[in-house]
Structure formats: structure tokens, C-alpha cells
Amino acid sequence: MTSTIETVRICQECSKRFTARTTQTRFCCLKCNRRNYKKRVRQGKVEQSEKETIEKRQIAKSDVSAKSYLSIRDACSLLTISRTTLWRLIGDRKIKSVKLGRRIVISRSSIDKLFI
Structure with missing residues (x-):
């Protein structure tokens, strides 16, 4: 039609x-x-x-x-901060880190203590 x-x-x-x-x-x-x-x-x-x-x-x-242990990249994404700021916190000993070989590892409890 x-x-x-x-x-x-x-x-x-x-x-x-x-x-x-x-x-x-x-x-x-x-x-x-x-x-x-x-x-x-x-x-x-x-x-x-x-x-x-x-x-x-x-x-x-x-x-x-x-995760209970975080790499630098994971910690930055969790805290939504830059790598420079994270390194500054590590340098000021506000966040404890451990060097395992070439890697730097941050414990989750260290990050949690930052906010207490």
C-alpha cells in the first residue's frame, strides 16, 4: 500500500x-x-x-x-596519592616500608595506622 x-x-x-x-x-x-x-x-x-x-x-x-602487603603502585592507587607524596611519607617514617631485593613493600597495617 x-x-x-x-x-x-x-x-x-x-x-x-x-x-x-x-x-x-x-x-x-x-x-x-x-x-x-x-x-x-x-x-x-x-x-x-x-x-x-x-x-x-x-x-x-x-x-x-x-592484599596485606602492597607495592608502591598499589599503595598509591589505594591512597589516591602520587608516588612523590608516598615517598615523602616513607622518608618521614609515617609509613613503614621494607625492601625485599629490589622491591619496596608496604604493610597494610602501616597504612591503616596512618589514619589512627
Whole structure:
């Protein structure tokens, strides 16, 4: 069944006025339709990437909070401070650390005592 309805619409992509042949038409031409589709696909990929990033951050924080001994990187992420600030706290002997070979390890109880 063909329709003889002609309505003046505004393209959702380029905002130009056009005459639509159906009530479902959203774009003035195929080019605008394709541009809008690409935007939606791109936006979906960005949202998926952001979602994965948030999940990875939450997993990393939960892993760090379960450890009883932390590396410098883990301690920085747990306290949300820079490495320089952490080294300053270690130098001022506010946080105790132990050197195991080449690694510096900080006990979780030492960090907890910092806040008491």
C-alpha cells in the first residue's frame, strides 16, 4: 500500500527542511542517514569502552584492598596519592616500608595506622 501523505519535516542530522513521504522518515537523504548511523555506532563503542574502563578500575581497587602487603603502585592507587607524596611519607617514617631485593613493600597495617 502506498501513501500519498507528504509532510514537511526537519532532518535530524543536518536540520534542513524536507518533504517526507512517510510519517517515519527522519532524514532528508541517504547521506544524512548514514552519518547518523555512524555516530550511533561510534557512540556505542565509546560507551562500551568507558564501561569496561570503570569495571577494570573497580576490580583493581578491590584486589588492592584485599592484599596485606602492597607495592608502591598499589599503595598509591589505594591512597589516591602520587608516588612523590608516598615517598615523602616513607622518608618521614609515617609509613613503614621494607625492601625485599629490589622491591619496596608496604604493610597494610602501616597504612591503616596512618589514619589512627
